Amino acid sequence: QKEVEQDPGPLSVPEGAIVSLNCTYSNSAFQYFMWYRQYSRKGPELLMYTYSSGNKEDGRFTAQVDKSSKYISLFIRDSQPSDSATYLCAMRIPSGSARQLTFGSGTQLTVLP
Amino acid sequence: DGGITQSPKYLFRKEGQNVTLSCEQNLNHDAMYWYRQDPGQGLRLIYYSQIVNDFQKGDIAEGYSVSREKKESFPLTVTSAQKNPTAFYLCASSIVTGRRNNSPLHFGNGTRLTVT
Numbered sequence: 001q002k003e004v005e006q007d008p009g010p011l012s013v014p015e016g017a018i019v020s021l022n023c024t025y026s027n028s029a030f031q032y033f034m035w036y037r038q039y040s041r042k043g044p045e046l047l048m049y050t051y052s053s054g055n056k057e058d059g060r061f062t063a064q065v066d067k068s069s070k071y072i073s074l075f076i077r078d079s080q081p082s083d084s085a086t087y088l089c090a091m092r093i094p095s096g097s098a099r100q101l102t103f104g105s106g107t108q109l110t111v112l113p
Numbered sequence: 114d115g116g117i118t119q120s121p122k123y124l125f126r127k128e129g130q131n132v133t134l135s136c137e138q139n140l141n142h143d144a145m146y147w148y149r150q151d152p153g154q155g156l157r158l159i160y161y162s163q164i165v166n167d168f169q170k171g172d173i174a175e176g177y178s179v180s181r182e183k184k185e186s187f188p189l190t191v192t193s194a195q196k197n198p199t200a201f202y203l204c205a206s207s208i209v210t211g212r213r214n215n216s217p218l219h220f221g222n223g224t225r226l227t228v229t
Contacts, residue, residue: 008153034217043117043203043220044156088155090218101218103155 003027006089006104015113019076023089023104026070030091030102033065035074038086038106047087048074079111115140117221119204124226126198134189134224136204143209145187146218149173150201159202162187163209191226198228 006023013019021035032051036044048063050056056063062075072091076083089104117138126132138145144163148156158171162181176195181187191198202225205218 002155004155006155036220041223041225043119043205043222046217046219049217090156101158105153105155 001026002105004089004091004102004104007107008105010108010110012110012112013079015079015081015111017079017111019079019083019109019111021074021076021087021089021107021109023072023091024070025072025091025102027091027093027102028067028070029093031094032092033063033072034090035061035063036088036090037083038088040085044088081111081113084110117204117206117219119202119221119224121224122222124224126226126228128228129193130228131190131192132198132226132228134191134202134204134226136187136189136221137185138187138204138206138219138221139185140206140219141184142206142219143184144207145181146205146207147171147177147179147187147189148203148205150203150223156203159189191228198226201225 004025035048037047038044050063053065053067060077064073086106086108088106092101120135146161147159150156157173159177160171160179162168165184168179168181178190201223203223204221207218208216
């Protein structure tokens with residue numbers, strides 16, 4: 001079993017839809033949670049960075065962490081064709097080493113105009 | 114603009130040849146990383162360095178080598194010993210605060226290496 005599981009999709013939605021992207025994890029020590037957006041043939045760019053449980057909102061994006069269920073989500077409101085990309089979740093334990101950063105395999109999202 | 118520059122964007126090599134991928138950053142970040150990305154898999158850590166002249170193996174270091182002679186530069190050499198080198202290679206950097214490194218990673222735009 002992978003430490004972080006992410007539905008690979010592909011996921012297609014019409015423009016304006018609310019999108020929900022999810023990751024589950026098995027390591028209860030994870031405390032920092034990130035969502036990255038990766039356009040085709042580009043590097044990932046950081047969208048959201050949260051610590052521990054709760055919600056964080058940034059414009060049309062909301063990140064949600066439920067540590068009791070070991071489940072994180074990224075919601076995209078009023079989705080746009082420019083949101084079409086692969087979304088990667090990542091998480092880490094509090095540590096001085098980068099080894100503890102673990103990525104999901106990514107969900108490919110297409111927003112249709 | 115500050116950022117991470119990876120070059121070249123595309124690289125083609127014959128099997129048995131070593132090849133070096135360039136990564137330069139002007140973000141003044143202490144830590145730098147190399148990841149490999151394959152279809153359907155998450156990013157896998159090859160090597161990382163938290164300070165000049167020091168680097169550590171990641172999860173899949175076999176067949177790769179790195180150097181960190183300058184803070185800004187972290188080149189990756191894919192050697193002929195790497196059994197499956199064709200992949201998308203990503204360089205990243207982050208701030209190191211005190212003894213902890215919990216800051217997020219900033220990525221370059223990658224180098225796609227094809228070995229035939």
